[in-house]
Amino acid sequence: xxxxxxxxxxxxxxxxxxxxxxxxxxxxxxxxxxxxxxxxxxxxxxxxxxxxxxxxxxxxxxxxxxxxxxxxxxxxxxxxxxxxxxxxxxxxxxxxxxxxxxxxxxxxxxxxxxxxxxxxxxxxxxxxxxxxxxxxxxxxxxxxxxxxxxxxxxxxxxxxxxxxxxxxxxxxxxxxxxxxxxxxxxxx
Ligand code: IMP
Ligand code: MG
Numbered sequence: 001x002x003x004x005x006x007x008x009x010x011x012x013x014x015x016x017x018x019x020x021x022x023x024x025x026x027x028x029x030x031x032x033x034x035x036x037x038x039x040x041x042x043x044x045x046x047x048x049x050x051x052x053x054x055x056x057x058x059x060x061x062x063x064x065x066x067x068x069x070x071x072x073x074x075x076x077x078x079x080x081x082x083x084x085x086x087x088x089x090x091x092x093x094x095x096x097x098x099x100x101x102x103x104x105x106x107x108x109x110x111x112x113x114x115x116x117x118x119x120x121x122x123x124x125x126x127x128x129x130x131x132x133x134x135x136x137x138x139x140x141x142x143x144x145x146x147x148x149x150x151x152x153x154x155x156x157x158x159x160x161x162x163x164x165x166x167x168x169x170x171x172x173x174x175x176x177x178x179x180x181x182x183x184x185x186x187x188x
Contacts, residue, residue, distance in 0.1 A: 010170070011178050035102075042102050049134070069092045084112060095124075108137065134162075135159075
C-alpha cells in the first residue's frame with residue numbers, strides 16, 4: 001500500500017479532521033445550552049468559515065431553532081499578512097433586527113475583521129450578538145475583540161485548509177496545515 005502524501009506545498013498537518021470535529025462538537029454543546037430557549041441566526045463569514053458553519057450547524061441538536069445566513073468580507077488581498085483593511089463584499093440576505101445573531105468566523109488574527117463585523121452587525125440592532133470562532137491566533141492582536149465560543153488556539157503560523165486559503169488555494173483540505181516556506185516566495 002502506498003503511504004499517504006500531502007499535497008504540494010503542504011509542510012505538516014496542524015489540526016486533523018478529527019481534532020476539528022471534536023472542537024466543533026464541543027462548541028455545538030455550549031451553543032445549544034445557551035440558546036435552548038431562543039432562536040439563533042448563524043451568520044457565517046465567507047469564504048473561510050464555509051465548512052465550519054456547515055459542520056457546526058449540523059452538530060447542533062435538531063430541537064434548536066436555527067437559521068443560517070452568510071456575508072463575505074475581505075481583509076487580506078492575496079498576501080499572507082493582514083492589510084489592516086476590511087471590506088464588505090456581500091451582505092446578509094435578511095434583516096437581523098431583533099434576532100439573536102451568532103457570527104461564525106474561521107480565524108481571528110489581528111482582530112480587525114471580527115471587530116468590523118461586530119460593529120456592522122451591532123449597529124443593526126440585533127436582540128443579541130455573540131461570536132463563535134474556530135481558531136484563535138492571539139499573537140498579533142491590534143484590537144481587543146470578544147470571542148464568546150472558541151474552538152482551538154492556533155500556533156503562530158499561517159495555516160490553510162478547512163476553508164482557509166492561500167491565494168484561493170487549499171480551502172478544500174479536510175484538515176488544517178501549514179505550508180512550505182517556498183510557497184510564499186514571489187515567482188522569480
Ligand atoms: P484578522 O482581521 O487579522 O483578525 O484576520 C481575520 C481573517 O484573516 C480571517 O477571517 C482569515 O480569512 C484571514 N486569516 C488570518 N490568519 C490566517 C491564516 O493563518 N490562514 C488563512 N487565513 C488567515
Ligand atoms: Mg475569514
